[in-house]
Amino acid sequence: MSDDLEILLTNDDGIDSTGIRALYDALSAHANVTVVAPADDRSACGRSLSHEVEVDDHELGYAVHGTPADCVVAGLAELGPFPDLVVAGCNKGANLGEYVLGRSGTISAAVEAAFFDVPAIATSLYVPIDDTPFAEIEMTADDYTEATRVTTYLAERALEAGVFEHAAYLNVNVPLPEGEAAPIEITRPSKRYEMDAERDGTHVTLHDRVWDDMAPDALPDPEGTDRRAVVEGRISVSPLTAPHSTNHHEALDELADGYSSH
Template identity: 30%
Template sequence: MKQILLTNDDGFDAVGLKALIEALTPIAKIIVVAPAKNKSACGHSLTLDKPLRMDCLKDDFYKIDDGSPTDCIFISISNLFKEGYKPDLVISGINIGANMGEDITYSGTAAGAMEAVIHGIPAIAISQVCRDRCQDIQNNWDFELAKKTIVELVTKIFDNNFPLDERKFLNVNIPPIKANECNGIKVTKAGYREYGNDTHRHLNPRGEEYYWIGLHPLIWRESQNKDCDFEAIKANYVSITPIMLDMTSYNDIKSMENWLTK
């Protein structure tokens, strides 16, 4: 039976992780290694300044105390699988909230998939876009479309092959709609996110300053061909973006060489 390693930057008890386990248990052996607490927006961070404890909560289900999704994948590959063996697939999610455009660089969800492909394991990051983060969760969002999509993708991968070369992963975003409202799946590019500065300054009871960084609205730069992840979600499509880890700007190498010789 195929083995899928799961993680989730919302933590080991995240509702999105529970939905992912429920969707995939019928088609694969599931191993879960997730952070003990929410690690949203931790990026591709690896913990180097302290030891990490991995606690087994039940069969094939672990949490890592104060670990990041990157830690979870890194540690589990070498400690939960026999030497020479790896999981057939790593899936990070289902994240609560979008991971589109440059937010991919902040994302702990994307980072879990990044770490997997560095180790030669095919990977998917999947996120549920929300209209209202708190309201959607309070209304017991059923993840029906996200579960349907991930089962279709995993089945296709296991029946055929993973569609990308090494050090590349699939970044999937699910629109905030019911499954029967979805217009289909679009393969997209990562869009250009427009950022503000939602930083709130406060004083504690001792008069000391502290700051909260807020959530930015999903505002993006319109793409010429309407083919980015933001626009697919707006049009009620599932967005799948192939992401590569090689961030070299190849088009600029020659101009940089010319610039240096001037």
Template identity: 45%
Template sequence: MTEVLLTNDDGIDADGLAALYEELRAIGDVTVVAPTENQSGVGRERSSYVTREDHPWGYAVDGTPADCVAYGLRGLDADFDLVVSGCNHGPNLGAYVLGRSGTVGAAMEAAFLGTPAVAVSAYHTREFFVRPPDAHDFDPPARVARDVVERALAEGVFDAVDVVNVNAPIEDADAKVRLTRPDVDFDLHVERHEDTADLPVDVEDDQDVIGLQDSLWPHVVGWENPMPGIDEHRERYDVGTERRAVIDGEVGVSGLTAPRNAVETDALGRVVDAVDGSRASVPDAGDE
């Protein structure tokens, strides 16, 4: 029987987690260790100390998703075959997003600790984000996640892949499943706000408010739904990229690695040699 550690970043009471818990129980023993509250967008942030409390499915941890995985893999008397994180209440796609996602961050924490992982995120093909979550049925993305988990384990996917990142539409149980890769483009729009009355920040008299908005994706003003003009952007993204899969209403499945792989180039080698040489030619202060 497969031993699965299940977590998320939306909190232990999240609808997406509940749907995934029920599906995964059909293929293995599932232990939940999830945050007590929403921890979206914290990436792989870790804490030095956390508190925990019992939950009918496992434990609620007052910490980040990565804290939950660290505790589950090293603090419980269990040998987990796989960590599953999700279902997130919104997509996680694009290389720059994966680094800030709590859902993917939990999966990456597992990978660094030597346990393969699957990160699962649900999206709405017209409204992008799944809001409010209790108005939606998370069964379709949970079912495809179960299928991916079963087949990935059977095919030996995790011999070469550390994390499988899945983005699935919430309203289409029969969506096409496509092998994808994260998009790598990224840019920001930075703006100083004069009118701060409706902004979710506390502002002192001597402070300015600077807005930092992603300008490439998801092509929205603020966080409005649905995304305006999405058909105009379809051809901008190649078939096989995560964003194109979401635009086309498909299930995107990407294989990721956890290590920060070193890149050695001749140019970098010349930099090291030059810096090392210049330091060697400078007399030590004690020699003067």
């Protein structure tokens, strides 16, 4: 990685999270890294944008009182040098499957960068869930060793390799480190979607059931998907595109043609 490489680093867990500090330390050893990240946790906010945000100086860069998408727009258009690459993460918790692509703040930062024609890498750490509430699970810098290693590897090589001539951004999901380095598998997002809701009086509780079936021996996701790769201990790298494509079809053409005579 060249010291001349400019990287904008953001996340959705907040600028004081362990994951972004781990990535900053790894990337800044070889590149010029400007951090523009939310002042607090803005997980699962998608591409929500603000009209105006406050910005504070921070030892890592800039703390923005807004969303990850706010951070990317502010960072690219005003706060930092225009980068060669945007990196989002490292997120505590995986971002797996098609349905999270519009929901995750981490992924949304990468998508926002794509609209600026800046390639991006979104990196998330898969944290297996047990009986401990997820918010109470504490991560250390060592837990992000594999995530920072693969992100640095991709940042060093993906641009020159021409990866971003075919993909707008990479969605990277990494298992917890276990001795030897995990291999990379190029994957596609899983299509599983298992949301439901339950009403109790004036309240409706939403449940994401996808995470209920993550045991390796019972995982229903097929080979080649991001969920199967990371649960089985491999690093999932999904090359994705933005903006979203359209599917032009004659059935809709016929409806359009018949509208004026309706």
